[in-house]
Structure formats: structure tokens, C-alpha cells
Amino acid sequence: MIPTIFFFFFIFALLSVSHASLVVDFCVADYTAPNGPTGYSCKSPKDVTVDDFVYHGLNTSGKTTIFNSSAAFGFDTQFPGLNGLGITTGRLDFGVGGVIPLHTHPRASELIVVIKGTILAGFVSTDNVAYIKILHKYDVMVFPQGLLHFQINVGDSNALAFVSLGSANPGIQTLDSALFQSNISTSIITATTLLDADTVEKLKDVFGGSGLNYMLLSMKV
Ligand SMILES: *[C@@H]1O[C@H](CO)[C@@H](O)[C@H](O)[C@H]1NC(C)=O
Ligand SMILES: *[C@@H]1O[C@H](CO)[C@@H](O)[C@H](O)[C@H]1NC(C)=O
Ligand SMILES: *[C@@H]1O[C@H](CO)[C@@H](O)[C@H](O)[C@H]1NC(C)=O
Numbered sequence: 195m196i197p198t199i200f201f202f203f204f205i206f207a208l209l210s211v212s213h214a215s216l217v218v219d220f221c222v223a224d225y226t227a228p229n230g231p232t233g234y235s236c237k238s239p240k241d242v243t244v245d246d247f248v249y250h251g252l253n254t255s256g257k258t259t260i261f262n263s264s265a266a267f268g269f270d271t272q273f274p275g276l277n278g279l280g281i282t283t284g285r286l287d288f289g290v291g292g293v294i295p296l297h298t299h300p301r302a303s304e305l306i307v308v309i310k311g312t313i314l315a316g317f318v319s320t321d322n323v324a325y326i327k328i329l330h331k332y333d334v335m336v337f338p339q340g341l342l343h344f345q346i347n348v349g350d351s352n353a354l355a356f357v358s359l360g361s362a363n364p365g366i367q368t369l370d371s372a373l374f375q376s377n378i379s380t381s382i383i384t385a386t387t388l389l390d391a392d393t394v395e396k397l398k399d400v401f402g403g404s405g406l407n408y409m410l411l412s413m414k415v
Pocket of ligand 1: 250251253254
């Protein structure tokens, strides 16, 4: 009995692994069908053209944020040809002193290539160790999957970098946005971070956060 269960488990494990790799040359996203947890359905190969595999969205910078930086991405949502291929591209532009704030990609590791300028980049491991380095033109650095990381332009001119991530849709969760742009209440943020309410309210004004306050029993820390 046990070997049979083990056998089925083994087959199931094999199936779930092979599901991640394609058995066709490509699976260009069919945006007329719903998106699923493994990506979009495939467009019929007879409707696929070379333009499905070409993306123009990185020929200009993204929208500049309050951090004096911008990001533009080609995820499967905009770039149909990379659906199912486990890869994404992006472009980061920095003004002088520009910052890409601490964020994670829950579904992918990231590789950055500096094209212009000098960028201080780093990540923090789950052991809370910071790995930080100044990157110069054409330097490459990787940020392991799911770890908080950041980039800062520490040069005296604009900076430009391109990134590649190991998922057709890596996800982006920015620490500041999760805390101060979301609708987590101030009372929960103060209780879970030990920040004081004034600081939280001030940052919520900056980022546009909201949230009903809950009555929490006062804690003894
Ligand atoms: C970027 O690509 C789009 C689409 O091909 C094109 O219309 C636009 O002119 C390009 N912009 C630049 C700055 O090259
Ligand atoms: C943003 O970047 C621009 C261009 O590099 C620079 O002139 C400006 O001083 C920066 N703004 C801030 C608020 O740092
Ligand atoms: C946050 O906003 C969403 C969407 O408006 C809502 O469904 C959810 O209940 C809100 N959560 C809290 C804790 O206020």
C-alpha cells in the first residue's frame, strides 16, 4: 500500500514539475481568454506573428515616482510572447539621488545590468544580513527570489539599468506601499511595527494609505 501511494505521489510530483515546462515551442498569450495561475492560454500558432515576440515598451522610461525614479516593465500582461517562458524584462531610470525603494518579487529572482551611472544596490537575506555594493556601468548583480532589495543612484548624473526576472509575471510588493498606501489601519501598523501613529499617519498622507482603525487591546512589550 505504502509503495503504491509513494508511486502516485512520485507521478504527481513529476506531472507538477513538467507542467512548468512547455511541450510546444511557445505559448503566446491569448488576451481574449481569462488568465490563470500558470499564465494565459495559448493563441493559436496560425495567429502568431513576430510582433508577439517583440516589445517596444522599454524605449521610454516609466512614470517618475516621488523617489525620483521610474520603472517600466514587459510582463506577460503587456508582452504576449513571453507568456509561459518564465522570463520578464524591465527598465529602471533614476534622477540624481533617485531611489527604487525596498521591494520584493515573490515569484522571481532578478538580474540587473547597469547601462549608465553609478547605482548602490543591495538585498537583505532571511538571516537579516545586508549584501550591498556600488555598481558601475555594465556591472551585473542578482537579487535572489523573494528577498527585499533596493537600488539608489549615488552618482552625479542620471542612471539607467535594465533588469530581467525569472517569471513571466514576477509580482512586485513594495514595503512602503504595502504599509502606507494600502488600507491596513494605522492601529495595526503601529501594533505590528512599533512605529508611532504620527509617523504612520504622516507616511499615509505621502503614499495615500487609508484603513479603518480597530480597537486593539494595549500590549505590554
Ligand atoms: C517606442 O515604440 C513605439 C511603438 O513602436 C513607437 O510608436 C514610439 O515612437 C517609440 N518611441 C521612441 C522614443 O522610440
Ligand atoms: C531628480 O532628478 C533630477 C534629474 O537628475 C534632478 O535634477 C533633481 O534634483 C532630482 N530631484 C530630487 C527631488 O532629488
Ligand atoms: C481594503 O479594501 C478592500 C477593497 O476596497 C476591501 O475589500 C477590504 O475589506 C479593505 N480592508 C480593510 C481591512 O479595510
